[in-house]
Amino acid sequence: MSTYDRSMALTGQPPAALTRNQKLATLIGLFGLAIILLAAFNVNFPNKALWLSISLASISAGTIWFAWDMYSKKEPGIKNDGVFFKSISSKGFWGWIAGIALTGFYIILYFYPEYLGLVAKGDNKGVIGLFDPLSRALSGNPASQWFVYGTLYTVAILAFGIKFLWKYRHNRYEKIRTMSVMFFQTAFAFIIPELMARLNGSSVLNGGSLPYYDLKNMWPLNYYNFEGYRIKAFLNSGDIGFGLLIFGIATVFIISPILTYKFGKRWYCSWVCGCGGLAETAGDSFRQLSDKTVKAWKIERWVVHSVVVFVTLMTTAVIYSYLGNDTSKYWLTKSTFLIGVATLLTTVFALVMIFKREQLQKDAKYGAVGYLVIILALIGMHIFSGEGNVFLFKSETLRKSYSFLIGSIFSGVIGTGFYPIFGNRVWCRFGCPMAAILGFQQRLFSKFRITTNGGQCISCGNCSTYCEMGIDVRAYAQKGENIVRSSCVGCGICSAVCPRGVLKLENGPLQGRIDSNQVLLGNDVDLMTLVNKK
């Protein structure tokens, strides 16, 4: 191919070049980060509250000023000029640097919090010490590495959320959706849990203490929600604690299926979820890097569904491990629980196979059969396994490996650290069991679809390129086929970047939701009837 190769000499030219204001804004943002970095090297700031405020304010101001300079002077509309010329957004030098820095940050955060200044007994030092004043103001407790992370995470979603709002200021769907993720992150993930911690020990909770609980974070994304210590804490915290436990179960089995049926999984993945929130705001510059090949899609289906199996087994094992055998003490015993799980899985499986058989692709069927057999077999094995052992392993081993492999490495280090390399939804696409379960519902039991507008597609590829989930949207649009894919998070960008108004996210009747046409609307009516008859 003789595609003209852009030489290095061309960097520094619009649209890749930064303006003077953008350079200054970058400097201000980096100054804020530098304060945190200095704290990491144990520079002891005299007035921590002040320096933390300066740091967070600089980061936000830098990001917002940058965005303002970038978008405010242009007409409202699609702002993708130069995306593939900028090294940060096209896997160039700065993309790799950012990827390595983020990955490093996550490794330290998950595995070496002491380098951030975490002190188990006594006052925190370093970065975590810097965040102490804010933590005390909110919950009354000193900060932890998770508080530092949560704060930076929220600042990122808010600052880059404002950037996104300017970038898409012509698009109300994008604006409202972004305000929604900004709200849910700030209120539900950041402030409410900290305030809830203030209730601990009070009479409202009968003197109990609630576990840290981000209410919008459901199982299995929140894979630890039903672990023994949390159940105990919920049950010891009066009506509120009990209510929260019921809410936790209801979100998985009642609330989310209903909302997903009505609106598709987007109600969660791109409107509420924190992982989605970061991906849509701070990660927006990397959405075009997701792999669109059929091969990547195959890998995605196997990996993400394996995670679902893993998390189901792990959770079952964990709950099983703390339940008793004596029905007189508590109605839910080890065996009733396992029978319950097996019944639920079999029911879901049977319903799908009876009613939705024809909608499943071949390998999905094989996968489903295989997985069901594995789960049932493992449960069966329990009956023959001894005390302390569930399935083949100790439940604690399963839990630890899940937490390490999926909870830390996959969702954090790879999921976010690799934004600039694999795109902003690596975790959501390949790893998130929540997304897989919601996706399964979206594919088979939902009114949501992306409608293709008759024959208007020109196969330009903007939709596929900017799909963060790696869906080859164009492959459907150019066939006049609606897009009904389990992985679609409903971010709406394909519809936004389409130059011909071909795509619309909508909730409609189930009848005719998936329709494929060989000959598209606009051609001879007789030919269309001839070729498209099923």
Next chain:
Amino acid sequence: MENIVIIGNGIAGVSAARHIRKLSDKRIIIVSAETDYFFSRTALMYVYMGHMKFDHIQPYEDWFWEKNKIELVRAYVNKVDTANKQLLLDGSRALQYDKLIIATGSKPNKFGWPGQDFHGVQGLYSKQDLDLLEVNAPNKEVCKRAVIVGGGLIGIELAEMLRSREIPVTFLVRENSFWNGVLPEGESQLINEHIKEHNIDLRLSTNLKEIKADEHGRVKSIIIQETGEELSCDMVGLTAGVTPNIDFLKDSGIELGRGVKVNRHLETNIKDVYAIGDCAEQHEAIGNRRPIEAVWYTGRMMGETVAQTICGNKLEYKPGHWFNSAKFLDVEYQTYGWVFGARGRQDYEEQFHWRHTSEKICVTVSFHKESKKFLGINTFGIRMRHEIFDKWLNEERSIDYVIEHLKDANFDPEFYRQYEQEVVSKYNSDYDKSIKSKKKNLKRIFNLTN
């Protein structure tokens, strides 16, 4: 096994190949001099603007062709020898065919302007044109000003492309308003304003007199016919329309007009030779269509049709209701049915026009003066549902019905502001009616019976 050779790997040729493959196991060979693989021509602009890489505008992964047994040959066809049923490739090789489909598309018009072949003067149609543009206008240092000649869709796209690199652009348009040969006055005016908002130096009623070059034969300026003004520039884009790319067929015996002459079955005067897409010219125009339709969609439809004929189900090219779309900088345009600009307007056609007071949004609906039958709609800044308008045109609905049910046709993303109420009240006051806008109805939209 029958040997089908297709010249041209654009949307028309590739659609034909795909559909022949669906219907048969004939041998299919696509010959192209332009690129190895099919790409979306309409998306070339996004590669220059950095929205996508060239790979992204190729709709199929590379394995697709082998898997579907579609052979790709990268070669230039010098000659078609219809007597011996063979092509001469690259001046040497011969390629036999049993059936030949010509789908060679277009090339940019050049109207004999003095200096039109200097370095730095180019059209924008092919992949090679895109590569050339990276040489002629890589950035605003090398290209301090560009002049675009010809106010059509490619012209405004080229202007948008160059502006993305902040290259100053002067846009010469022969007409007194942008693309008003096609667009009604109000819409054309809206786009004039939008072009200026993007800091493009739009010169209406302005023609190119000549292009001047420096001592190396590189363009250095142009002269404007009307004023004699000399504008210095480093690049000139010639975008005054396209013409069928058929020079290689001159002595082939295939009947040529401006394009390759075809009948309604897309057959040429020579047996087993067909022509589709931009390069095909109907003996007589179909309905209100032009004899040569250089549009993505018609190329695709001709490909779908000719595949049937070649596979034994002889079929006329009988396109349905006209539709098209485009994007002018930030403003999307869609059209369904027929809405004519002042020049082409029919005697019986009347137009209702609504424009938003501040935004770049407008709607024009055309209808029959006497019968009040709905004829077509243009929308700017509002997306419309193709199925609905196709249905209304089939059902020969009245303008009143269309205005009343306009909400059903809206295809804008969720939560967008809707303007049907304002459209309806303007219509009511223009025609002294009292129509009430009907609520959006999913059953009507999705054609549900129960």
